[in-house]
Amino acid sequence: MFQLNENFQKLPGSYLFSTIGKKVNAFTQANPDKKIIRLGIGDVTQPLAPAIIEALHKAVDEMAAAETFHGYAPDLGYEFLRSAIVSAYKERGCDISSDEVFVSDGAKSDSGNIQEIFSVNNRIAVCDPVYPVYVDSNAMAGRTGVYNKETEMWSNVIYMPCTMENDFVPEFPKETPDIIYLCLPNNPTGTTITKEQLSEWVNYANKVGAVIIYDAAYEAYISEDNVAHSIYECEGAKTCAIELKSFSKNAGFTGVRLGYTIVPKELKSGDVSLNAMWARRHGTKFNGAPYIVQRAGEAVFSMEGKAQLKEQVAYYMKNASEIKTGLKDAGYTVFGGVNAPYIWLKTPDGTTSWEFFDYLLENANVVGTPGSGFGPSGEGYFRLTAFGSYENTLAALERIRKL
């Protein structure tokens, strides 16, 4: 008689965005005349850049003729894309070789799958609040112990609170972790740490023998000079860090699906290379990103692509700046929005995250995301995103200011 993976039954319900959806629907039905503005979801809204559209059309045409048709892609991704990625790293002073780059269908898949190459006995450390995939994918593998509904914490996960009290900089945990997840610039808080602070994490990981899973999905939004765009800018990172990269937020690929992961060849446990293990995993359980999508990815690194995407990122960051300034002027305590497209605000007067959600929905008809949905230390915070249109962003702020 077959049996199921019992770890799935330990997972708490995934209610955050469904609860938001239900509340918004109920409000809309009761108030059909009110126009809702959504600044809650981390999904882009601007169209793909012209250079990317052109690359896509061209690749589609190639698929229409036998001479230029492309079947199965190379396991690790096409060389044209991997070498463009390698060049981009080189520009940042990072020496990554083409066989350390693994092209995938997106950073969410990679961040969920990367734990497979580690022992089920390893202990993970995550920031709190946190992107839920890191924890849930480890929970499914049986690495997180038991979930406590009261504390909203797993018994075998090390939580590193990131709050205004520590300037959202995670501290080295008391217990030694085996795997450390760092998303910087951070989702959901929109904050980040300096290159020097990141270097301390690299040194710590090398010292205690931990591996860092470094999620750099928001790297393109960094505006400050003292922030690293890649963990490999820090000396020693190649012996302790795997870096996850996305095209979703820098190039608007949330619906195009493309990402890549760097697994340095220096990263080893004894004689065993993690690069070889991830190559085996990639080759066995994945069959490459679409040819046309990899060509679109290549266009992201072209002269035109880069120029167009710089403008797109600037568009969203203008929104971020408007939200930050607008909320400050309205008396809110606000974080993030400088090196990331997320604004993280302290809910006023001791209201809970959900109370503030209801307040904003009912009085300003603006939808955001309750910070407590990302973990217990997110309680008392609230996330707004810069991914809306400029017009909607201004309109939402106008409403909030009038509250």
Place this chain on the structure above:
Amino acid sequence: MFQLNENFQKLPGSYLFSTIGKKVNAFTQANPDKKIIRLGIGDVTQPLAPAIIEALHKAVDEMAAAETFHGYAPDLGYEFLRSAIVSAYKERGCDISSDEVFVSDGAKSDSGNIQEIFSVNNRIAVCDPVYPVYVDSNAMAGRTGVYNKETEMWSNVIYMPCTMENDFVPEFPKETPDIIYLCLPNNPTGTTITKEQLSEWVNYANKVGAVIIYDAAYEAYISEDNVAHSIYECEGAKTCAIELKSFSKNAGFTGVRLGYTIVPKELKSGDVSLNAMWARRHGTKFNGAPYIVQRAGEAVFSMEGKAQLKEQVAYYMKNASEIKTGLKDAGYTVFGGVNAPYIWLKTPDGTTSWEFFDYLLENANVVGTPGSGFGPSGEGYFRLTAFGSYENTLAALERIRKL
């Protein structure tokens, strides 16, 4: 100190196609004047059908304007594609609902990932020879015991030999499996079983409490009436079977990447629904297939798409028929090629699979795949595929006939 997933170290090297590549390269270097014909790899060569190209261009244009841009896709896939899939099942008399369809980036990912929802204590049964992903993905999860290099078998896997002695029809194993992998029509043998024989497997699985992972990737190549196109044509399958479907071989999507998996809501273990578990896995560790690719998938089910793809399948099956007839005329014992694009031939005069590979390469300059690469019961067999061009197929046969 982090530790690695030790199960990866138990995997034997994946040498089949790399050994083939090395042998072919060596031969080419020694004989630069000889023109090699490759009939070894299961990759398509014909361009995408016009209806699919048109859908792709249209979808790319939609991504170029904010009003029609598509960001994150719904977890399970777009409704337009899932309802097209549901209609196709209805035409075969199968009642599948839209929330039982999970759109993915391809059947290889699904066939590698589906084992995640099962207990690590479950025991799998596979046909021998077999598509390596079923076994390797379970090996990585720690479900297969120890690998024996001599026998080329895992200690905790139930092997069901499929040879000419049993007409390539797997027999119910002596030991009871928990998970049964069936790929029908079969890769690599190109053979299949009747709907009545498949119904016996469904009854067996329901009786012993096993789940069938049914890989129907080659369904479009079925030409005989008494063969089921879906396991759900068999009564009782919804309580015991998950079906994996691919667009790779019926629509030439090996480089486009699209697939789907059916997990019926009736499929349960106690109160726990496998459909809900797969939905959770899908939502946590995957972020949808690209919008443009899902539109291409929709075009596969359109009137034009269906007509064009019928021709494409007929093109490959004409190759299959030529290979089968040609080899028979040349005195070979040949199987498959009627309901699948693979020809499985008995190597002559007791030669091993690899000996025949060398013989064919050196004397006919034709590349095929040694049957032993798919498992011990593949020894003494050899696979040729119908996915080459018609001209190359005929030329290869002419050479083999002259041997």
